[in-house]
Amino acid sequence: MIITGDDSEYIAFVKARLRDQFLMTDLGPLRYFLGIEVSSTFDSFYISQEKYIQDLLARVALGDERTVETPMELNVKLQPTDGDPLPDPTRYRHLVGSLVYLAVTRPDISYLVHILSQFVSAPTTVHYSHLLRVLRYLRGTITRRLFLPRSSSVQLQCYSDATWASDHSDRRSLSAYCVFLGGLLIAWKTKKQTAVSVRVLRLSCVLWPC
Known part of the structure; x- marks a missing residue:
């Protein structure tokens, strides 16, 4: 278990309460x-x-x-x-x-x-x-x-993007996101979409009178 925070007195209080209820060893700083x-x-x-x-x-x-x-x-x-x-x-x-x-x-x-x-x-x-x-x-x-x-600041920023038919094996698109806390990258993921992308070509025809 990791206990973290900016209040050292409250962290000590939490550890003391846990020690009263469970057999616990404090391993010190992480x-x-x-x-x-x-x-x-x-x-x-x-x-x-x-x-x-x-x-x-x-x-x-x-x-x-x-x-x-x-x-x-x-x-x-x-x-x-x-x-x-x-x-x-x-x-x-x-x-x-x-x-x-x-x-x-x-x-x-x-x-x-x-x-x-x-x-x-x-x-x-x-x-x-x-x-x-x-x-x-x-x-x-x-x-x-x-x-x-x-x-680093505590401002949370999220970015997302997607590709179109970028997987050459099954033509599925990819979706991706990343999350920053201040300037720190804290989470990221890329996932293949379930749908298969199909390109549709639209053809137009113009008839000219003879």
């Missing part, structure tokens, strides 16, 4: 919670999942030390029929699920994770190779973290 590391300075907070990435890379055991500068090659459009089906998709599903949680502090991989998660039901060798590229990208950028200044 530093690590569910794979998320938090460090603070006088004027800011930093949030990262460096240890989470290290554990993930250790489980994968890539077998080399290569890194890449981007999580995805430019202009790649993955299709369900690319490559050969994986004999056992369990590993692919496990890794994609781990990356979904990692995107909490690494929005730079959110788009590719969204793409790769569309193939968890029937992944192929091509999809798996792109998944390994994401892991090599994370290896080279493992120290990246989110910066949250204490001086």
Whole structure:
């Protein structure tokens, strides 16, 4: 449980009441919670999942030390029929699920994770190779973290957008939104729309008298 606020006396009161009712251990200032590391300075907070990435890379055991500068090659459009089906998709599903949680502090991989998660039901060798590229990208950028200044305002701003038939596999459109608290990005999501976009061509004919 995380207890936070700007009133230290009331926080102490809440912890005392909880301690009266439950067996509780006070772990002090927040530093690590569910794979998320938090460090603070006088004027800011930093949030990262460096240890989470290290554990993930250790489980994968890539077998080399290569890194890449981007999580995805430019202009790649993955299709369900690319490559050969994986004999056992369990590993692919496990890794994609781990990356979904990692995107909490690494929005730079959110788009590719969204793409790769569309193939968890029937992944192929091509999809798996792109998944390994994401892991090599994370290896080279493992120290990246989110910066949250204490001086940020509390004004809430939301932005939304949509594409038209941008998914090349099924011609479905994408809807997306992001939420800022002051200058801080606190929530984001991209979702494929249920309807299939169809382009309708209107043809007009002009008849001229002979």
